[in-house]
Amino acid sequence: xxxxxxxxxxxxxxxxxxxxxxxxxxxxxxxxxxxxxxxxxxxxxxxxxxxxxxxxxxxxxxxxxxxxxxxxxxxxxxxxxxxxxxxxxxxxxxxxxxxxxxxxxxxxxxxxxxxxxxxxxxxxxxxxxxxxxxxxxxxxxxxxxxxxxxxxxxxxxxxxxxxxxxxxxxxxxxxxxxxxxxxxxxxxxxxxxxxxxxxxxxxxxxxxxxxxxxxxxxxxx
Numbered sequence: 001x002x003x004x005x006x007x008x009x010x011x012x013x014x015x016x017x018x019x020x021x022x023x024x025x026x027x028x029x030x031x032x033x034x035x036x037x038x039x040x041x042x043x044x045x046x047x048x049x050x051x052x053x054x055x056x057x058x059x060x061x062x063x064x065x066x067x068x069x070x071x072x073x074x075x076x077x078x079x080x081x082x083x084x085x086x087x088x089x090x091x092x093x094x095x096x097x098x099x100x101x102x103x104x105x106x107x108x109x110x111x112x113x114x115x116x117x118x119x120x121x122x123x124x125x126x127x128x129x130x131x132x133x134x135x136x137x138x139x140x141x142x143x144x145x146x147x148x149x150x151x152x153x154x155x156x157x158x159x160x161x162x163x164x165x166x167x168x169x170x171x172x173x174x175x176x177x178x179x180x181x182x183x184x185x186x187x188x189x190x191x192x193x194x195x196x197x198x199x200x201x202x203x204x205x206x207x208x209x210x211x212x213x214x215x216x217x218x219x220x221x
Contacts, residue, residue, distance in 0.1 A: 010201055010205070011077050011078070011081065011197075011200070011201050011204060011205065012077075013053050013054045013055070013077065013197060013200075014054055014055050014056070015077055015078075016054040016056065016059060016075045016076065016077055016083060017075060017076050018059065018073070018074075018075055018076075019074040019075055019076045019082065020073075020074050021071040021072065021073050021074070022071065022072045022074070023070070023071055023072075024105060025072070025105055025108055025109050025112075025113070028072060028074065028113075029074055029082070031113060031114050031115050032080070032115060033079070033080030033081060033082065033115055034080065034081055034082070034115055034117045034203070034204050035074075035081070035082035035083065035084050035113075035115050035116055035117065035204075036082075036083055036084065036116075036117055036118050036119070036120060036200050036203050036204060037083075037084040037085075037086050037109070037110075037116060037118075037119050037120065038050055038083065038084065038085050038086060038120045038122065039086045039089070039106070039119060039120070039121050039122070039136055040088060040089075040121060040122030040123065040133075040152075041088060041089055041090040041091070041122075041123070041124070041130065041132055041133065042088035042089070042090060042091040043088070043124070044088070044122040044123060044124055044152055045122055045124070045150075045152035045153055045185075045187055046060070046085065046088065046122050047060035047061065047062040047085070048060075048062070048152075048187035049120075049122060049150060049152065049185065049187055049196070050075075050083065050085060051187070052187040052190060052193055053193060053196060053197060053200075054075075054083075059075065060073065060075075060085050070087045070098065070102055071087065072084060072085070072086055072087065072105075072109070073085040077204070081204045081205075082115075083200075084116075086106060086109070087102055087106075089102065089103070089106065089132050089136065090130065090131075090132030090133070103135075106136065106139070107139045110136075110139045110140050110143050110145055111139065111142070111143040116145065117146070117203040117204060118145065118146040118147070118148060118199070118200075118203040119140050119145055119146070119147045119148070120147075120148050120149075120150060120196070120199075120200070121133065121136065121137065121140075121147055121148070121149045121150070122149075122150045122152050122185075123149060123150070123151055123152065123169075124151075124152055124153055125151040125152060125153055125154050125156065125157055125162060125165050125166075125184065126153065126156060126157065126165075128151055128165060128168075128169050129169060129172060137173075137180070140179075141176055141179060141180070144179065145179070146179050146180075146203070147179060147180045147181070148180075148181050148182075148183070148196070148199050149169065149173075149180065149181065149182040149183070150183060150184075150185035150192065150196065151165060151166060151169065151182065151183065151184050151185060152185050152186070152187070153186060153188075154184040154185055154186040154189075154191055154192070155186040155188050155189045155191065162184055163184075166182060166183070166184055169182050170182050181199070183195050183196070
């Protein structure tokens with residue numbers, strides 16, 4: 001085990017602290033250790049999910065104007081393990097030039113960041129797999145990057161429709177099931193937080209695990 005290799009112990013997400021912001025990949029922390037990134041459309045509930053996971057109400061801050069914040073935010077769990085909050089994507093009012101620039105940055109990050117162990121993708125359960133989501137997912141799959149999808153705001157639907165959406169998304173992504181897993185999630189109700197935490201813990205502490213399957217829809221809800 002090298003000096004920069006995390007030890008296989010359970011992480012305490014409450015220990016998360018802000019590390020730095022980067023306006024471009026070139027300004028990111030050194031590409032060493034391990035990290036898991038959160039990505040999602042503007043208003044997908046990304047900041048809320050990070051705050052719920054870490055039990056800190058203001059760790060990841062939400063912009064009052066969706067699509068305005070175009071920074072990559074890094075949070076330390078330990079000296080060698082990080083959570084990364086990627087800029088929200090897919091907001092229609094962002095200028096085309098800005099959108100193009102950040103699409104390029106996100107694609108480069110997913111395909112070339114050596115310390116990236118997995119991607120947490122957040123999608124509103126009422127509007128999953130939008131075109132921007134599919135673009136992001138395509139970049140991750142082309143980089144053979146494990147993806148764990150959170151169908152967020154699950155409390156907005158009754159249990160039956162939420163489960164049906166989960167099954168539908170799993171079915172649509174079945175050809176990529178070795179890389180892509182899906183679960184229901186609600187920051188408000190803390191639904192699915194334990195499943196999310198276990199997945200991130202596996203990615204950041206076990207070098208032999210690239211992805212772990214959520215065994216059944218009922219366990220992921």
